Amino acid sequence: MKELLMKLNACKDAREWAGDKSWEEIYNTCHRGDWLLWLFKRTNPDDLQLLTLAKGHCANTVRHLMKDERSIKAVDAAIAFGEGKISRDELDAADAAAFAASASAAAAYADAASAASAAYAAYAAAYAAAAASDDAYAAYVADAAKKENQQLTADICRKYLPIEVWNIK
Numbered sequence: 001m002k003e004l005l006m007k008l009n010a011c012k013d014a015r016e017w018a019g020d021k022s023w024e025e026i027y028n029t030c031h032r033g034d035w036l037l038w039l040f041k042r043t044n045p046d047d048l049q050l051l052t053l054a055k056g057h058c059a060n061t062v063r064h065l066m067k068d069e070r071s072i073k074a075v076d077a078a079i080a081f082g083e084g085k086i087s088r089d090e091l092d093a094a095d096a097a098a099f100a101a102s103a104s105a106a107a108a109y110a111d112a113a114s115a116a117s118a119a120y121a122a123y124a125a126a127y128a129a130a131a132a133s134d135d136a137y138a139a140y141v142a143d144a145a146k147k148e149n150q151q152l153t154a155d156i157c158r159k160y161l162p163i164e165v166w167n168i169k
Helices: 002-007 012-018 023-029 033-043 048-065 069-082 088-104 118-133 136-160
Strands: none
Touching (some): 002 012, 033 136, 048 136
């Protein structure tokens, strides 16, 4: 796994965390959904439908932070595409609309939640709130929320991307 992560250009933090762990250990204990999504995309490049399903469910964890209906529809479209209920063209249209929503409300970090980037909206919103308040407690709460969401999205990835479908041996 160490060689694979180096070959794929995994970030330093991920490589250090993975260390000498086996693939099964990494899969079962990874605490970050974004790392699992990143790795799945690189090792299963032809499985867009399953990846999008997992991304949609990860994005759904921050649905309550989304203020623009286009962002919410993009999350729903990602899940629907992952379930085979809509076409790639319909998914792309929803994603483009969500991107436009986030661009038109750049100051509202929680709206930066297109199907491709929604898993990060919770982190951005939490840090934005902490920075705005300039409060150490708010920063602590934001960090805790970030870590909680990372673990939640890792668990979601394990649910929708079972180890048997990965192209890693």
